[in-house]
Amino acid sequence: MLVDVRDLVKHYAGERSWFGLGRAQAPVRAVDGVSFTIASGRTLGLVGESGSGKTTVGRTMLRLQEPTSGQVLFQDNDVFALDRARLRALRRRMQIVFQDPYSSLNPRMTVEETLREPLEIHGLNGAVSALLDEVGLDAAFAKRYPHELSGGQRQRVGIARALSVEPQFVVCDEPVSALDVSVQAQVLNLLADLQAKRRLTYLFIAHDLAVVRHIADDVAVMYLGKIVERAPAAAIYAHPRHPYTRALLSAVPEPNPHATKRRIVLAGDIPSPAHPPSGCPFHPRCPHPKKSERCRTEPPPLRPVTPGHLAACHYAEERCDRGRGGAARAGANAHEPRDPAGRGWAAICVEAESDAGRRSTHVRSHALAYAARHRAGPGRHGDLPAAQSHSCSAIAAARDVDVALARRHAAPRRGPQAAGR
Ligand SMILES: Nc1ncnc2c1ncn2[C@@H]1O[C@H](COP(=O)(O)OP(=O)(O)O)[C@@H](O)[C@H]1O
Numbered sequence: 001m002l003v004d005v006r007d008l009v010k011h012y013a014g015e016r017s018w019f020g021l022g023r024a025q026a027p028v029r030a031v032d033g034v035s036f037t038i039a040s041g042r043t044l045g046l047v048g049e050s051g052s053g054k055t056t057v058g059r060t061m062l063r064l065q066e067p068t069s070g071q072v073l074f075q076d077n078d079v080f081a082l083d084r085a086r087l088r089a090l091r092r093r094m095q096i097v098f099q100d101p102y103s104s105l106n107p108r109m110t111v112e113e114t115l116r117e118p119l120e121i122h123g124l125n126g127a128v129s130a131l132l133d134e135v136g137l138d139a140a141f142a143k144r145y146p147h148e149l150s151g152g153q154r155q156r157v158g159i160a161r162a163l164s165v166e167p168q169f170v171v172c173d174e175p176v177s178a179l180d181v182s183v184q185a186q187v188l189n190l191l192a193d194l195q196a197k198r199r200l201t202y203l204f205i206a207h208d209l210a211v212v213r214h215i216a217d218d219v220a221v222m223y224l225g226k227i228v229e230r231a232p233a234a235a236i237y238a239h240p241r242h243p244y245t246r247a248l249l250s251a252v253p254e255p256n257p258h259a260t261k262r263r264i265v266l267a268g269d270i271p272s273p274a275h276p277p278s279g280c281p282f283h284p285r286c287p288h289p290k291k292s293e294r295c296r297t298e299p300p301p302l303r304p305v306t307p308g309h310l311a312a313c314h315y316a317e318e319r320c321d322r323g324r325g326g327a328a329r330a331g332a333n334a335h336e337p338r339d340p341a342g343r344g345w346a347a348i349c350v351e352a353e354s355d356a357g358r359r360s361t362h363v364r365s366h367a368l369a370y371a372a373r374h375r376a377g378p379g380r381h382g383d384l385p386a387a388q389s390h391s392c393s394a395i396a397a398a399r400d401v402d403v404a405l406a407r408r409h410a411a412p413r414r415g416p417q418a419a420g421r
């Protein structure tokens with residue numbers, strides 16, 4: 001294993017009330033006993049709602065912040081036991097791409113300076129133009145400042161910066177979440193291509209299962225600081241075992257606009273990790289029909305349900321197709337022209353190619369909402385026309401989808417407010 005995370009815990013000290021003079025509040029249990037491994041060249045998708053602890057896992061693993069307890073082994077090096085010099089040497093091997101390309105670049109540094117900095121820190125002699133070329137940017141971008149770049153271009157620079165020191169392992173912390181939906185597919189494709197080319201290992205963090213679907217080999221689902229389900233990606237999508245995973249999955253749009261599925265809408269927000277519920281932390285929101293007193297009192301361990309498929313639910317073996325209790329179900333069809341983030345109906349197609357025996361997944365994530373957004377008028381979404389035609393032809397080729405019908409579903413009922421976005 002390249003990366004081995006063992007019982008990782010990160011608690012943030014509770015804040016003090018009364019301008020820092022009062023009693024300290026309960027600690028925030030951001031990460032509460034997380035374990036997983038990632039083999040070399042593979043991708044683990046780490047998924048969960050905002051606030052579930054994903055970023056804290058990624059940052060603590062790289063020791064960008066100190067852990068409360070637990071162990072992270074990178075090529076058998078105990079990351080938390082390293083002294084400064086050895087940690088710095090290891091940092092070269094472990095990099096991060098941040099969620100927000102707007103705040104992660106220094107506005108006063110040109111692209112070239114941004115890319116030179118890590119090279120100088122690590123005493124390397126890489127060529128900036130080659131890096132730019134690798135992430136699909138023209139050499140002329142070297143002289144530009146971040147404010148002169150689009151969101152997608154900035155994220156490409158962020159990726160180039162991470163790659164400049166030739167890492168083996170990259171934490172991709174929601175690298176496409178802040179991007180316009182029309183650019184997300186391009187950046188996902190780039191990350192997939194770079195992984196195949198450079199044999200990278202990824203921890204790929206996302207808040208929805210649609211994004212990691214075609215890039216992850218394995219998926220871990222987090223809820224309130226804990227992993228509640230972990231399995232090979234195919235198993236998670238085909239046979240989710242935890243009610244929380246099922247709810248997340250129900251929000252993933254189907255590539256086939258003819259298909260219908262019901263969306264499970266969870267009641268309420270994720271509770272505070274400073275005061276996690278007793279027993280199963282998911283119990284206040286769980287729609288499982290078998291939910292019982294046991295759920296309120298006894299924490300379910302993360303245990304194998306089938307070989308290699310772990311779930312933390314007392315009733316993981318039982319179907320839970322019918323909601324009850326606090327959860328409401330919306331009769332939404334998958335081809336409803338909206339996803340839960342309100343970004344529009346997105347369809348995802350895949351072209352899988354075999355690359356020297358290793359699976360190289362070419363992600364073709366296409367938003368049919370491009371079509372809808374395109375109607376917002378030229379100029380609003382600069383990348384749109386090319387992406388749109390590409391997406392439509394690729395959808396037709398890859399998934400035999402009736403593009404005309406798909407467009408019709410993507411476009412209607414969005415109304416004038418949507419057009420104004
Ligand atoms: N520096 C911090 N101090 C206190 N609490 C924090 C800090 N960073 C994150 N948290 C809290 O830890 C929890 C997990 O946060 P985070 O790891 O950012 O989740 P995610 O990436 O899944 O959205 C959240 O409740 C968040 O408010």
Ligand code: SF4
Pocket residue numbers: 242243244280281282283284286287288290291292295300312313314315316
């Ligand atoms: S243990 Fe109970 S509350 Fe928790 S996920 Fe399973 S059924 Fe729901």
Ligand SMILES: [Mg+2]
Pocket residue numbers: 054055056174
């Ligand atoms: Mg985060």
